């Protein structure tokens with residue numbers, strides 16, 4: 001049997017699949033459900049300093065190549081998550097707290113408060129393409145901001161720190177290097193692309209309530225694979241490859257690009273909550289058919305020796 005277990009920055013994972021932020025990570029119950037269905041770790045919905053309502057509905061639209069979402073970071077705010085995200089040690093697998101802020105000050109507050117919460121690791125999001133005031137729309141996708149925010153969070157919270165980057169920037173490798181130099185323990189690559197827009201030609205209006213949305217799913221995969229491939233050549237910290245992984249073959253592709261673990265988001269919509277188990281079974285089958293016994297044997301295999 002192929003061995004799918006791994007260690008990610010000290011976290012023991014039974015397999016490489018991690019529930020990506022924003023998909024079902026809004027409550028302890030929904031995260032536990034994903035764990036029961038095979039996720040080796042789960043990421044919370046991103047948490048901001050203040051309570052946020054998010055964008056008006058509809059917030060998700062699917063199309064043949066993938067989906068657009070304009071959720072807009074709806075969450076109760078960092079001061080109101082302790083109850084819902086309590087007792088996470090007994091959730092069955094590591095829980096990663098996702099933090100999103102507007103600037104260095106926000107991230108300082110979030111890091112201090114998250115240090116006292118039950119998360120085993122922290123992910124900071126510098127990369128949302130469609131929420132004004134956050135991520136790339138707030139100018140956080142520069143090497144300077146990436147380094148500054150990574151350092152601030154690392155100083156205030158001693159948990160393993162993952163930095164989530166955007167596929168939309170030129171010079172992505174510079175961002176990954178800046179994060180690594182500032183103390184990041186891993187890179188999550190990538191967030192959604194775009195933003196994109198779909199127009200309903202009958203009403204003659206954009207479909208999404210927020211008008212624009214981040215693109216995920218199938219259409220994102222080749223971009224995400226390229227991003228992971230480039231980052232793998234530039235940094236030595238692990239990469240959580242995220243973007244368009246729907247089945248075991250996609251998982252293998254992402255690992256060959258250089259990913260240590262795999263973020264799974266849109267695939268939950270396509271294939272159901274047990275997609276984690278399904279992807280692992282398919283990955284195992286692929287590895288066995290190729291005579292590969294461990295993930296390490298496959299990791300980065302697409303790079304020239």
Ligand SMILES: Cc1cc2nc3c(=O)[nH]c(=O)nc-3n(C[C@H](O)[C@H](O)[C@H](O)COP(=O)(O)O)c2cc1C
Nearest residue numbers: 020021022046069125190191216217243244265266
């Ligand atoms: C409905 C939805 C909500 C999302 N919300 C967040 C979020 O709150 N924070 C975040 O960092 N990423 C968020 N994302 C991005 C995903 O975590 C992931 O990076 C992206 O969707 C690419 O992976 P996928 O193709 O497997 O979905 C969201 C994605 C979707 C589809």
